Amino acid sequence: MEKWWKNAVIYQIYPASFQDSNNDGVGDLRGITERLDYIKKLGVDVLWLSPIYKSPQVDNGYDISDYQAINPTFGTMKDFDELLAKAHSLGLKIMMDLVVNHTSNKHHWFQESRKGKDNPYRDYYIWRDGKDGTAPNNWGSFFTGSAWKYDAQSNQYYLHLFAPEQPDLNWENPTVRHSVYDMMNWWADKGVDGFRMDVINYISKPEGLPDGKKGKQELYANPEPLVANGHHVHEFLREMNQTVLSKHNLISVGETPSVTVDEAEKYASLDNKELNMVFQFEHMGLDGNSNPALGRWADRKASLKDLRANLTKWQLALAGKAWNSLYWNNHDQPRVVSRFGDDTTEENRVLSAKMLATMLHMQQGTPYIYEGEEIGMTNAYFSKIEDYVDIDSLNSYHQIVEEQHLVDKTTMMNYIKMHSRDNARTPMQWSDHENAGFSKHSPWEK
Numbered sequence: 001m002e003k004w005w006k007n008a009v010i011y012q013i014y015p016a017s018f019q020d021s022n023n024d025g026v027g028d029l030r031g032i033t034e035r036l037d038y039i040k041k042l043g044v045d046v047l048w049l050s051p052i053y054k055s056p057q058v059d060n061g062y063d064i065s066d067y068q069a070i071n072p073t074f075g076t077m078k079d080f081d082e083l084l085a086k087a088h089s090l091g092l093k094i095m096m097d098l099v100v101n102h103t104s105n106k107h108h109w110f111q112e113s114r115k116g117k118d119n120p121y122r123d124y125y126i127w128r129d130g131k132d133g134t135a136p137n138n139w140g141s142f143f144t145g146s147a148w149k150y151d152a153q154s155n156q157y158y159l160h161l162f163a164p165e166q167p168d169l170n171w172e173n174p175t176v177r178h179s180v181y182d183m184m185n186w187w188a189d190k191g192v193d194g195f196r197m198d199v200i201n202y203i204s205k206p207e208g209l210p211d212g213k214k215g216k217q218e219l220y221a222n223p224e225p226l227v228a229n230g231h232h233v234h235e236f237l238r239e240m241n242q243t244v245l246s247k248h249n250l251i252s253v254g255e256t257p258s259v260t261v262d263e264a265e266k267y268a269s270l271d272n273k274e275l276n277m278v279f280q281f282e283h284m285g286l287d288g289n290s291n292p293a294l295g296r297w298a299d300r301k302a303s304l305k306d307l308r309a310n311l312t313k314w315q316l317a318l319a320g321k322a323w324n325s326l327y328w329n330n331h332d333q334p335r336v337v338s339r340f341g342d343d344t345t346e347e348n349r350v351l352s353a354k355m356l357a358t359m360l361h362m363q364q365g366t367p368y369i370y371e372g373e374e375i376g377m378t379n380a381y382f383s384k385i386e387d388y389v390d391i392d393s394l395n396s397y398h399q400i401v402e403e404q405h406l407v408d409k410t411t412m413m414n415y416i417k418m419h420s421r422d423n424a425r426t427p428m429q430w431s432d433h434e435n436a437g438f439s440k441h442s443p444w445e446k
Helices: 029-034 036-041 077-089 108-113 174-190 233-243 261-267 304-318 346-361 391-403 409-419
Strands: 010-013 046-049 066-070 093-098 148-151 156-159 194-197 251-255 277-279 325-327 366-370
Touching: 029 036, 029 077, 036 077, 066 077, 066 174, 077 093, 093 251, 174 233, 233 261, 261 304, 277 325, 325 346, 391 409
Parallel strands: 010 046, 010 366, 046 093, 093 194, 194 251, 251 277, 325 366
Antiparallel strands: 148 156
């Protein structure tokens, strides 16, 4: 099958922040359709849409309650069909964001699962009895707090690596896997051209769910070393490939935190038995905090030497063996001009943006551009915690400042200004008109 994705450029759209067509302050599918000619002129080949499915929006759409319905805020399935048709008429492809490590707690599967241990959907999720009156193990959620939520209705705990409203699916259950594959085939038959897979290397949990290592000042253990690149993940992805991906001429990319070069070679091998490529995060961690309890929350700059060494490492290691994805920005990362460049003056912002773009596109791999990156958008630099919307930023502020007292408010605000996911989610700046041409209504985010 043709490896067309090797010569493609991907443009990521965060629908809520791209273009508002009905002036309610939130971007939508019709807004994206209106801007397709602009995207085509950029030289883009594929549009990656962050989740547009039905969702309570606890985590901005990464908590899905129905994989085969459009969230009403973004429009209707008719609007999606029109977007898909126009994109294809312009020679553009559409890549969906596939979030199947977890669902929303409002999903039909979870609602049924809660009804009791004998319910057919019980084993769709990861339920466990407590241990000594507390959670089944010491894992922490990536959004702070415990990774376990007690459910009084069914008298057990369920696992949620992210928000309590995002229960993890049990991929050891073959019925779960084939329910996911059926949904993917439904979208592929509809005409979509690929899938970006959210934290896909977390889907294989370790047998027995053992405790993790907890460092000083950490309330909970980081589960990532235990859940990333699990024992059965390659088996599951090969099954997905055989059941879905190989049956259609699709692009596939996996978000894979903590992936190593050796693991990446398995995920994205040139024989295409699993995925086309993966997102690795080593270069995104070069400016994190030296204190594990603070994680990525820091205000230091990465060194050029370290950045160059890391990018070179991945270029050389995968050459001739697997395929690299190339990116600076996405919906979870701060703006690259503010992060690795200099946005303190207009001249330096422009020079930084051009330099970083040149650096990205001159490497081997498939480049990913995030909305606004092409015009050098910068971090938001909000001055008050009340201006931030992102659940991770807000939870981290409350835990680190108010509960653990690890840093003071001023220091944490500096960290959030540098690393909050809100930096990537402010509305696209189309013009110098009201609300930067995004909407005539006050935007959902400043």
